[in-house]
Amino acid sequence: MSGRPHIGGVRSSFAPWEDPAAQPLVRFEGVSRSFGETVAVKAVDLSIYEGEFFALLGPSGCGKTTLMRLLAGFESPDAGRIRLEGRDIGAEPPHQRPVHMMFQAYALFPHLNVAQNIAFGLKRQGVARAEVAARVEEMLSLVRLEGMGRRRPDQLSGGQRQRVALARAIAPRPRILLLDEPMAALDRKLREETQFELMALQQSLGMTFMIVTHDQDEAMVVADRIAVMRAGEIVQIGRPAMVYEAPIDRYVAGFIGDVNLFEGRTEPAPDGVRLVGADGAFLAEGEIPVGSTAWLAVRPEKIAVHAEPPPPGPNRLEGRILDYAYLGDWTTYVVEIAPGRTVRAARANATRMVERPLGCDDRVWLTFAPSSAVVLTR
Secondary structure (H helix, E strand, C coil), X not given: CCCCCCHHHHHHHCCHHHCCCCCCCEEEEEEEEEECCEEXXXXXXXXXXXXXXXXXXXXXXXXXXXXHHHHHCCCXXXXXXXXXXXXXXXXXXXXXXXXXXXXXXXXXXXXXXXXXXXXXXXXXXXCCHHHHHHHHHHHHHHCCCXXXXXXXXXXXXXXXXXXXXXXXXXXXXXXXXXXXXXXXXXXXXHHHHHHHHXXXXXXXXXXXXXXXXXXXXXXXXXXXXXXXXXXXXXXXXXXXXXXXXXXXXXXXXXXXXXXXXXXXXXXXXCCEEEEEECCEEEEECCCCCCCCEEEEEECHHHCEEECCCCCCCCCEEEEEEEEEEECCCEEEEEEEEECCEEEEEEEECCCCCCCCCCCCCCEEEEECCHHHCEEXXX
């Protein structure tokens, strides 16, 4: 059996934010930052707990990097306070904060070898030479770069350079490590491998990580909690599964993964909500005031695709396949249910094409369970 920690099991039981007595490691209190007329961060309140892998997720320009730079000390808030272990760190310069930042471009020193790059921060801290050497060897082993200490950055692959940057950032043992789009330069396969390595590393160190990313898949994989940002504000915070399965509004539903939205007016129903709109009448679970405008959010993988008419039931649509994409593990279908109106459905490729493959212009029927839909009011 592997000695690697069972990350999923550890993370599922880790929830200090649910403990009223737990004190956050980092707390943003009404923090705002503007650049001229542009409001980058607007009155943000946020708590991050020790040992947490926290993700700031949002599109470019939403304020996530500014929020990270405020914590690192590279920017100063116009209003509000940032507390670390209860103390206000607003007046502390970056080099005096127990916070380290790993930049997107890695920022390795080209004239220094791997070991010297890792040792740089330790030497600036005045760590004794023998301890520096021991810590460098420890970091090389931790990021699986044993024997590469004498290599220069230009002799390394992209993934290896990233590991050097990571080792340099964690060598001084900061209270919190900030990761600014750390995997943006890696190819897809290496990025996926690195995500799990990063999670295992964070678990083994017991360190607090905060990552900034615009990649929702990356945030979903690595984070204990995700904060979705828009226009300088935090829209929703929660575990990845909660944010995905129970988005608070259409923005979050559309940003985290693919989603189909059906608009309509709510009507009374015996066991939930009945929503009637241009696409038909749908049933969902929940309690929404009757007569209000709402949207039904349904993920593509929640929608079943039938080549033959299914038995009568709720939430049934008929259309033709306009296009499809085979992705190996899934096939995504774009189904036209009315002129100019399409629905996306995803079908797991659980067998080796035993079923008759569906193609363009095929007539299909789509169904989804009332429990698979989320009713949104904004």
